[in-house]
Amino acid sequence: MKNSACLVVAAMAFSFISASSFAKADEPDTTEKPKPAKRSGIKLPKYGLELSLYQPTNSATKALFGKDWTSWDIAIGSVVSKPGFTIQPNLNFLSNRSSRGASANAFFAMLSVEGRYAFTNWREFEGAEPKFRAINPYAGASVDIMYYNIDAPTVSIKTRKFGFGGTVFAGTTLGKNFYSEVRYHFIPEIKSYDFSGLRFNIGFRF
Numbered sequence: 001m002k003n004s005a006c007l008v009v010a011a012m013a014f015s016f017i018s019a020s021s022f023a024k025a026d027e028p029d030t031t032e033k034p035k036p037a038k039r040s041g042i043k044l045p046k047y048g049l050e051l052s053l054y055q056p057t058n059s060a061t062k063a064l065f066g067k068d069w070t071s072w073d074i075a076i077g078s079v080v081s082k083p084g085f086t087i088q089p090n091l092n093f094l095s096n097r098s099s100r101g102a103s104a105n106a107f108f109a110m111l112s113v114e115g116r117y118a119f120t121n122w123r124e125f126e127g128a129e130p131k132f133r134a135i136n137p138y139a140g141a142s143v144d145i146m147y148y149n150i151d152a153p154t155v156s157i158k159t160r161k162f163g164f165g166g167t168v169f170a171g172t173t174l175g176k177n178f179y180s181e182v183r184y185h186f187i188p189e190i191k192s193y194d195f196s197g198l199r200f201n202i203g204f205r206f
Contacts, residue, residue, distance in 0.1 A: 046205040046206065047205065047206060048074075048075050048177070048203055049074065049075060050074075050201055050202070050203030051072055052094075052200065052201045053070050053200045054070075054071075054096075054185075054197055054198070054199045055068060055198050056069075056194070057194075057197050058196070060193060060194075061194055061197075064102070064152060065105075065106050065152075065195075066099025066102035069094060069095060069099050071094075071095050071097070073092075073093045075205070079176065079177060079179050079204075083118050086117075086118070087114070088116065089111070089113060090112040090113075091110070091111055091112070092109075092110040092112065092144075093108065093109055094108040094185070094195075094199075095107045104152030104153070104154065104155070104157070105149075105152070106148070106150050106195065107148065107150075108147070109146065109147045109148075110145070110146050111145045112142040112145075113143055114143075114169075116138050116139070116140035117138060118136055118138045119136070119138060120137065135172055135173070135174060136172060137172045139168075139169065139171075140168075141167065141169070145164060146163045146164065146187070147162050148160070150190055150191070157191045163188060163190075164188070165185060165186055165188065167183050167186065168184050169181055171183075171201070177205050178202075179201075179203055179204075181201040181203075182199070182201075183199045184197070184198055
């Protein structure tokens with residue numbers, strides 16, 4: 001009898017526990033799940049440094065202002081662009097301060113709107129971070145608003161003005177932060193001197 005009573009009590013306890021479990025399973029889950037953090041709407045542009053070598057193509061310009069202009073510049077903007085065609089701003093500087101043999105000074109600041117075509121670039125997958133290729137070639141052209149300061153006392157030239165120019169370029173990104181580029185600058189003549197030339201750039205972004 002004692003064994004039977006124990007079995008009955010055990011069976012009743014098991015039935016009660018099972019019923020409670022099923023009742024809880026049927027109840028809707030009212031616990032609040034943590035919401036994903038929203039990204040800030042303000043996104044600061046990337047910045048970094050750029051080493052450039054500029055070579056004017058005109059022989060008279062090279063004789064007066066030097067043939068090799070090298071400079072370190074602050075660079076702004078993303079290195080990696082979306083696949084295909086994009087339009088983006090750019091900022092470039094040219095200066096012959098470090099050019100050997102120059103007997104005159106020239107400085108250019110160029111604010112550009114450029115169209116760029118990226119031949120291969122990152123592929124984005126849903127639910128994952130963008131995947132970047134190691135090498136991403138691109139090419140394009142730009143329209144520039146220029147400020148220039150030319151000071152050449154030996155030929156009586158001293159002028160500071162705004163003007164327009166343009167470039168064509170080709171290059172490649174190396175990962176997400178580095179790039180290498182060749183750019184040809186079209187610069188109208190200034191006091192009979194043609195400052196158009198070829199520019200080689202390497203740079204990075206933080």
